[in-house]
Amino acid sequence: MNAGGHGAAVRIEACGKTFADGTHALEPATLDIARSETLVLLGPSGCGKTTLLRIIAGLEVPDAGGKVLFDGKDVTGVPIEHRNVGMVFQSYALFPNMTVADNIGYGLKIRGMAKDERAARIAELVALTNIAGLENRRIDQLSGGQRQRVALARAVAIRPGILLLDEPLTALDAALRDRLRSELNRLLRELGITTIYVTHDQAEAMELGDRIVVMRKGAIAQIGTPREVYFTPTNRFVAEFVGAANIVEAPMEQGELILPGGRLPAGGEATAAKAIVMIRPETIRVTEVGTGPVSAVVDAVNFIGDRLRLVVSGAAGRPLNVDAPNTVQAKVGDRVGLSIAPEAIRVLPSES
Amino acid sequence: MRQYGVPRWGTILTMSQKSFVWLCLLPLAAVTAAFFLLPMARLVVAGAEGEHGLAGYLAILAEPRYRGTLINTVVLAAATTIVTLVVATIAGMFLQRHRFPGRAVLIAMLTFPLAFPGVVVGFMIILLAGRQGLIGELSNRMFGEKIVFAYSIYGLFLGYLYFSIPRVILTIMAAVQKLDVGLEEAARSLGASPWAVQRDVVLPALAPAFVASGAIAFATAMGAFGTAFTLATNIDVLPMLIYTEFTLAANFATSAALSVGLGLITWLILALARSFSGSTVAAAG
Ligand SMILES: Nc1ncnc2c1ncn2[C@@H]1O[C@H](COP(=O)(O)OP(=O)(O)O)[C@@H](O)[C@H]1O
Numbered sequence: 001m002n003a004g005g006h007g008a009a010v011r012i013e014a015c016g017k018t019f020a021d022g023t024h025a026l027e028p029a030t031l032d033i034a035r036s037e038t039l040v041l042l043g044p045s046g047c048g049k050t051t052l053l054r055i056i057a058g059l060e061v062p063d064a065g066g067k068v069l070f071d072g073k074d075v076t077g078v079p080i081e082h083r084n085v086g087m088v089f090q091s092y093a094l095f096p097n098m099t100v101a102d103n104i105g106y107g108l109k110i111r112g113m114a115k116d117e118r119a120a121r122i123a124e125l126v127a128l129t130n131i132a133g134l135e136n137r138r139i140d141q142l143s144g145g146q147r148q149r150v151a152l153a154r155a156v157a158i159r160p161g162i163l164l165l166d167e168p169l170t171a172l173d174a175a176l177r178d179r180l181r182s183e184l185n186r187l188l189r190e191l192g193i194t195t196i197y198v199t200h201d202q203a204e205a206m207e208l209g210d211r212i213v214v215m216r217k218g219a220i221a222q223i224g225t226p227r228e229v230y231f232t233p234t235n236r237f238v239a240e241f242v243g244a245a246n247i248v249e250a251p252m253e254q255g256e257l258i259l260p261g262g263r264l265p266a267g268g269e270a271t272a273a274k275a276i277v278m279i280r281p282e283t284i285r286v287t288e289v290g291t292g293p294v295s296a297v298v299d300a301v302n303f304i305g306d307r308l309r310l311v312v313s314g315a316a317g318r319p320l321n322v323d324a325p326n327t328v329q330a331k332v333g334d335r336v337g338l339s340i341a342p343e344a345i346r347v348l349p350s351e352s
Numbered sequence: 353m354r355q356y357g358v359p360r361w362g363t364i365l366t367m368s369q370k371s372f373v374w375l376c377l378l379p380l381a382a383v384t385a386a387f388f389l390l391p392m393a394r395l396v397v398a399g400a401e402g403e404h405g406l407a408g409y410l411a412i413l414a415e416p417r418y419r420g421t422l423i424n425t426v427v428l429a430a431a432t433t434i435v436t437l438v439v440a441t442i443a444g445m446f447l448q449r450h451r452f453p454g455r456a457v458l459i460a461m462l463t464f465p466l467a468f469p470g471v472v473v474g475f476m477i478i479l480l481a482g483r484q485g486l487i488g489e490l491s492n493r494m495f496g497e498k499i500v501f502a503y504s505i506y507g508l509f510l511g512y513l514y515f516s517i518p519r520v521i522l523t524i525m526a527a528v529q530k531l532d533v534g535l536e537e538a539a540r541s542l543g544a545s546p547w548a549v550q551r552d553v554v555l556p557a558l559a560p561a562f563v564a565s566g567a568i569a570f571a572t573a574m575g576a577f578g579t580a581f582t583l584a585t586n587i588d589v590l591p592m593l594i595y596t597e598f599t600l601a602a603n604f605a606t607s608a609a610l611s612v613g614l615g616l617i618t619w620l621i622l623a624l625a626r627s628f629s630g631s632t633v634a635a636a637g
């Protein structure tokens with residue numbers, strides 16, 4: 001389907017936000033979003049994601065000095081109704097006094113589109129979002145998943161330059177969320193509109209984002225592709241928020257971590273009295289006792305189905321989480337060796 | 353399998369609970385019968401006990417004086433309701449959505465007349481637009497002509513407005529507070545101008561509040577007596593007519609017929625308004 005071009009490029013320049021009551025919701029942030037890119041704003045609740053999204057939408061004015069540009073044009077003073085953005089709200093905000101079809105067609109009607117043309121466009125979106133048969137329903141006769149689709153159809157109907165989604169799946173139960181996530185992913189790829197997607201769920205962010213902006217307490221903690229954010233977090237907050245991470249503090253000598261369970265090569269030649277490193281659970285290999293560079297004792301074995309999650313102690317200053325293949329034979333109390341590829345050990349800045 | 357004890361007790365309990373509920377309803381039934389249904393029935397009967405019998409009811413519509421009064425009253429009540437809704441919606445929306453110094457005082461002032469009986473409202477209209485009133489004084493100084501309208505239909509209209517705006521404002525403010533701001537933002541994101549947002553989102557969401565508070569304003573205006581009585585207007589409204597027929601002419605049958613007519617017409621118009629607004633909501637939704 002042709003959704004009408006591939007949207008606008010967005011630039012946010014030094015956009016901070018202090019609310020009237022004095023809340024510093026957002027530190028001045030600068031950000032470039034390429035045409036037809038999907039950018040995810042990821043962070044815990046209250047970190048300023050919605051505020052940033054609303055500034056881009058035109059529902060919130062940034063503090064003095066902040067600027068929002070669409071395709072190089074300054075739109076900071078342009079109200080939302082003239083920005084041509086499609087928005088999906090966390091609560092969906094569907095009009096209760098209109099049918100599903102009227103909701104989807106509302107933006108088209110406002111634009112003065114003729115009735116037949118409008119009907120054709122609505123039919124197109126009904127097919128695209130898989131809600132055939134619901135056209136004449138009232139909003140209170142829809143399930144949560146159906147509402148989510150209608151909200152998306154309504155936002156996309158106007159062929160927006162930018163699509164903004166604020167936690168569109170958070171209100172749904174887990175199974176539905178997983179299904180809709182991949183559906184949404186397919187749809188966003190198909191539409192190819194510039195998309196800014198807010199979520200606090202890192203799995204959602206990984207699957208949907210071309211790039212992820214990790215936010216913390218109103219500031220940007222890191223910007224990168226899902227792989228960059230996952231494998232090479234630049235600080236401890238990102239390392240722990242995105243995926244599971246073992247954070248180990250230990251002295252380092254010529255690129256080797258000095259751990260209670262042995263010396264672990266971490267690559268490089270660095271020496272430090274106290275290094276902070278991140279090790280992902282799935283990068284730790286469990287070996288025969290005595291074969292790895294580090295030895296440990298198995299404290300717990302949790303069979304999760306597709307893998308084993310072990311907790312081992314004695315290797316580092318604190319217990320380590322280890323994700324092992326589900327074929328590994330390990331029992332509580334076993335002594336094991338651990339080996340970790342030096343590339344998998346990520347040294348983090350000591351202050352973060 | 354036979355069961356003992358519990359189910360039988362359960363049955364007994366439900367039985368006695370049921371009769372208990374009925375027992376509680378008894379005083380209500382008695383009060384309704386004694387103070388509502390019986391006088392009402394008596395009123396209806398009295399309306400047909402005049403020299404023309406049941407035709408006395410027809411006289412309400414046939415007799416020009418009665419008919420004129422009836423039309424006056426309905427038009428006045430309708431105009432009061434519409435203007436009240438417009439004024440109270442704009443004021444209520446503004447007051448609920450904006451914070452400014454003096455807001456609490458303003459709300460208090462606007463709702464202050466809630467406590468006033470119609471007599472006091474009439475009195476205030478005379479102070480404002482009567483022969484010695486403020487407006488007359490001012491216009492006399494400015495154009496050398498005394499503007500006096502307290503005793504005309506305009507004075508009455510102003511009094512009714514004064515009476516009903518506070519009630520409606522409070523209802524509208526409560527409804528505005530419950531509006532979902534997200535809906536308005538969604539409409540704007542789709543390109544709707546501020547006017548379109550009001551038309552397509554805000555007003556439909558306030559419709560139930562309009563019907564509820566409009567009904568009260570209309571019924572109050574239909575039956576308002578104190579204001580009209582105090583102003584001693586040169587136009588007749590139905591409650592005044594009933595009063596004069598009853599006390600001055602001792603025409604019980606006609607005043608009873610007029611009373612029943614007043615009730616019926618008010619009820620009919622409210623029912624129409626409700627079903628109309630209900631059907632528009634259904635059609636829109
Ligand atoms: N209108 C507002 N007035 C005052 N504070 C606000 C307002 N909106 C949000 N905040 C505050 O700003 C911070 C960021 O909020 P928000 O952007 O909604 O976070 P997120 O979407 O990441 O959960 C929070 O501390 C929140 O309480």
Ligand SMILES: [Mg+2]
Pocket residue numbers: 046049050051166
């Ligand atoms: Mg939010």
